[in-house]
Amino acid sequence: MGDSHQNWLFEMEVESRSKQTRFINGISAKLRRPMVTEPPRHPYRGAPDFWNDYEWDEGERIKRFTANFLSVGGHVQRLANMEEARRFIADKATELSARYVLRYNEPELASLDLEGALPNARVSVWNEDPAQYWKARAAEADIGVILADYAAAYTGSITVLSSKNKGRSVSLLPTVLMAIIPIDRLKTRLGEIMVHFDEGGRESLPAGIHFISGPSRSADIENDLTIGVHGPGVVYALIVG
Structure with a gap:
């Protein structure tokens, strides 16, 4: 059974490649030039040296990130320390009448003591209780609180x-997202971020790498824009330090 299945797969592949060759040959004949069989040479790979050396100072990174994030409907708040971040999240949760907050399970976020800062809201920690169905809990959350691994200005x-x-559900499913x-x-370029994934190799890649550039925005074929369909409709970027 196993051998016959493998033989069938091999025959299907041979037939598929034959059809592909006939199709490309037909196009080549109409163009009156031979089919290209060798891949084109690419003498240059990756970003040019001048771009790899491109870097803004801290003030410029904050300014550019803020302008870009605001331009797509996001919100940016500059905060001196995590205590200010705690107060900001607490004030916004009160303003929005949030009843349920979900956060990453990280020491930096545990230090915020959101449970103490939000006496009128239930605060849960992702995967703290393995028996919980956490995707459903994330979908119920009014606010998701995450700590960014990187950001590109x-x-x-x-x-x-x-x-x-x-x-990933903590950043995708709540109505409002707070990203510290x-x-x-906060880096200048995406290349400064991507290089870490290359250096670590395939074995060290996480299950998901997500790039968040403001609130979820979706448009249909008639360009009717809708906010919050595939992610939070309100996103706060809290630049701390």
Whole structure:
């Protein structure tokens, strides 16, 4: 049974490649030139040296990230420390009458003591109780609180990596997202972020790498724009430090 199945797959592949060759040959004949069989040479790979050396100072990174994030409907708040971040989240939760808040399971976010700051809201920690169905809990959340792994000023993008303590649902399903960006994680270019994934190799890649550039925006074929269909409709980037 196994051999016959493998033989069938091999025959199907041979037939498919034969059809592909006949199709391309037909196009080549009409263009009156031979089919290209060798891939084109690419003498240059990746970004040019001048772009790899391109870098803004801290003030410029904050300014450019803020402008780019605001331009797509996001919100940006500059905060001195995590205590200010705690107060900001608490004030917004009160303003929005939030009843349920979900956060990443990380020490930096545990130090915020959101449970104490939000006496009128239930605060849950992702994957703290393995018996819970956490995707459903995330969908119920009014506010999701995450810690960014990186951010790029040039594109106004926040990068978050998923893990067992950092479920992607926390950034995707709540109505409002609060993304804390430590200032040392705010880079100029996406290339400064991507290089870490290359250096680590395929084995160390997380299950998910997400780039958040403001609230969810979707448009149909008639360009009717809708906010919040495929993610939070309100996103706050809190630049801390």
